[in-house]
Structures are given as C-alpha cells and as structure tokens.
Amino acid sequence: MSSSIITSDEIPAAVPEHNHLLAVLPPEVKARLFPHLKLVKFTLGQSLYESGDQMQFVYFPADSIVSLLYVMENGSSAEISIVGNEGLLGIALFMGGESTPNRAVVQSAGNAYQLPALILKAEFSRHSELHGLLLRYTQSLMTQMAQTAVCNRHHTIEQQLCRWLLLSLDRLPTDHLTMTQELIANMLGVRREGVTESASKLQRQGVIRYQRGHITVLDRPNLERLSCECYKVVKIESDRLLHYIPAIKRQCDNSLIIL
Amino acid sequence: MSSSIITSDEIPAAVPEHNHLLAVLPPEVKARLFPHLKLVKFTLGQSLYESGDQMQFVYFPADSIVSLLYVMENGSSAEISIVGNEGLLGIALFMGGESTPNRAVVQSAGNAYQLPALILKAEFSRHSELHGLLLRYTQSLMTQMAQTAVCNRHHTIEQQLCRWLLLSLDRLPTDHLTMTQELIANMLGVRREGVTESASKLQRQGVIRYQRGHITVLDRPNLERLSCECYKVVKIESDRLLHYIPAIKRQCDNSLIIL
DNA sequence: CCTACAATGTGCGGCAACGCACATATATAT
C-alpha cells in the first residue's frame, strides 16, 4: 500500500462515526452535536486531564486509546480503566461531579473528537437518546473498573497482561500496538521485569511477537485462553450494554459500516 | 439507657432520612417517593441480588451495610465496593443496564428502605433533583471502585484492613461492628489467616479490640494513620460529590439532624 | 559507521501472602 491512493491508514478517523457512541446516535442528535466536534490528535503519553481538573471538553476517541490512571502519593500508578473508540473521556461532566481524582493519559496515539463540555451537557439534559447511551456506557466502565479490582487481587501478571492486550486490541483497527513493556508495567502497576518475563513467555508460545516498543498479536484465541475471566466479563457486559440500542438499531459485531 | 424509653437502638432507622440520599431530597420529591418506601430488614449474609439478576427494587440502607462483590468462576470473591446509608443498591436500574455482573451481600445486618424499581425510574426520568443526586452518588461509587483496584494492587493486607474498617465505620452509628475475620477475608479477597495477623497487630497497638465476631475501634486517628491513602481519597471525593447539594442545602458533617 | 540512549533480558536475595495443618479459645445449646 505504498501508492498515492488514500488508505485508511492515512485518514484513520475521518468521520465521527469511528467512535461507537457517536455512531449510534439518531440523526437529529448528530445534527446538533457534530457541528461542534473538532478532530484533534493525541500523542503518546499526552495527559488529557490531571486529578481534580475541571474539564472544558469531552473527547470521543476515534483510533486512539486513553488510560485512566490513579497516581499515588508516592508517584507510582495503576490503571483504572481503558477508553477507546467505544467510549468517551470526561464522564464526570455529565455525572455532575465535574472532575475525578484520576489522570487520563494517552496510551496509543491517534485521533479523537473534541466537544465542548457545555454542548454535551446541554444535549445530555435534553434527555435525548444520548442520555441513556452515556449512562449505559458509564455502567460498562464501572464493570471494567470492578473487574480491574478483582484482577489486581487474584490474577498473575501474565493473565493481566493478556487481559490488557485484549482490551487494547478491541479498541484498535489492527493487531499491532506501539507500546513498550515499561509503559505496560506502569499501567498494570507492576515491575517492568515482570512484564518482560510474561511477554517473552507469550512470545515463546507464539501468541505475540514484539520488538522494541512494538507488539503484534499473532494468536488471539490463545491469548483469550491464557487471559483470566476478567476480560470476558468486561467484554460481554459492555456488548450487552452498548450494542443493544433499543428502538434504534442493533449492531451485531464490533465493526462499523461507514458510507 | 436501660429504661423502657424507646432508644435509638430499638428504632434505629425509623425514618427514611436515616439514608443520606433520601434525606437531602426536596420536599416535593419526598412527597412523591416516600409513600412507596417500605422498611425491610437485612440479615447478615443475605443476598440482595446475584450476578445478572433483573432487580425489582432498589434499596436505601438505613443502618445496614451491603457489599458489592464479584464472585469468580472458581468461587472465590472480592469486594468491589461498600454501600451503606450514604447510598443505594440497584444503580443499574437507572443507569439503563438493569443488571450488573456482581453480587450484593449484606455485610452488616440492619434496616433499609425498599422502593419499587418503576417508581425510582419514573422519578429519575422526571429529571428532578433526584436525577443529579443519583448520578453524583454513582460517580462517588466509581471512585470507590477505582480506589479498590489501586488498593488491591499496591497495599498490604494491614493497610487494606484499616481502609475497610474505616469505610464500614463511616456507615455505622457506633464504633462497633459485628464481623468475623473470615468474612472480612472474603471481602478483601485474602486469606483468613492474613486478616488474623493484621487484626492482632492492630489490637496489640491498641487501635482495635475484638473477640469472636465483634470488633470495636478504639483509636480512630491511628486507624486512619495506618490506612493507605485510598480511604482518604474516597472519603474526600464522596464528601465533595454528595455533601454539596447546590441550591438546596449544605451538610457539613456526616450526621443527620432529624426531628 | 559509531555513539548514545532506550528497550529488553537475566540473575540474584528478600518479602508478603499463599495453602495447609493443626492447636486453642469462646460462644451456644442441651
């Protein structure tokens, strides 16, 4: 694909519908919201907001992934949840809290749609289709948080790495992620060496392949098998909450048909 | 207080206002909701709902405490969050999901107010004061879940025990809780022996006193000192989200003034 | 090409928590 033809790689998120939440809105809501959307780029490691920040915008990731982290007093951190094209950043705005004691850090560079907080709040309180959708998304995020807590308590680094890879993969267009083991360790809240060991074990089994900041998933079925149940629980629950859009339309798989 | 006069112990939850959410509702909302409330008793270990259950009622604890647990495929469990008189059970009903993949188990026996799901949903979608209040409560619950995840990753059993005791204490009228170390271990997702060791250490330091299913907190300041930062984060955030009731009234401490 | 830096590999000792076994203590009922 080295021709001059525009590939999906070059315009990976050219329409808001790359974000699943934006995609399933009814036409009249789209008509009100979409004019206020602005396509922005997220770079790896960028912070969208810090603990306690009053947010001015919400963001709907298109092909980027953002991690919600809690940063401890001693500086170490742990990932609370992952947000990609299935969701949005800035839940606190419509939940009424305006801020959270967390940090949002870009885990995978890419694009997102920015929307002024006021526009979202206005639409939310109109009680349109968006209202229920955002609440159901929030509930799915709670499931992810709950499962992260369980996973941290009971599962090995290897199981957690598998879960993390799967969650990330679900939010990316390819089987490839740009990510160092050091960064993964920060997310999982474990030692870098622990990630190295688990990753090399996975590589020896032919499940993944990696070199210096790049990971490719080769055998997803086996990755799912090696993961703990946490991934499946989160997946099934978010599918249930978000793919069943009553009285509007149903989506049976993760992909979106655009055009 | 051994006279025949009715003590607060005998009617510990005689009015709905013992629940903080119900207490701060404006009069007209109370007028609509309260006639549908039914006082019910929760017994220790009772399950309010199982994973995936479609709930018929929401519950507003008065002097009882309920734990939200995730039960793993192998049967072991981990506590996701604690709900007492500051909150309600059945968030999924107004969030739109109708169910969650969790289990709600009574951790401390007592009373609660039961409300039919339909009544709550109707009031919620009227967009009354209740709407914002429930969303802010939900956000505070998310903070608790997030912090549980962090705590499970980074903190010792002793720190977690302190956090757990403090969270429970905040939801109880006295400094005394009826709870075996075995049950605490189930909540924290650790060995019973681990709880025994930490508890006896706390007792030796004079922070708590316990005997066979009963724990009394003697030195709360020290308990807070020995706890990890997670307790404080959750406390500050839920105070921020729930004690500031804009345009209605402000509450400056945890207690309620009734009569 | 070579240097410098960043990413990954590996080998320690140490420790918190685990699973298991069993001893002891304290409530409750007959």
Added chain:
DNA sequence: ATATATATGTGCGTTGCCGCACATTGTAGG
C-alpha cells in the same frame, strides 16, 4: 456444666512478585 460448632492463633514450606544490579540488543542521530 459439658459438648459442639465456630472463631481465632500459629507454624510450616512454597510462590509470585519485588527491588536491585547489570548485561545485552536494538534504533536514532551525529
């Protein structure tokens, strides 16, 4: 009072992960 069940105490060896130190291997920039 005695028996029984439940709750708590204690001592193993084992394990998964930690912190640290350092070797190796890629990748980018001069």
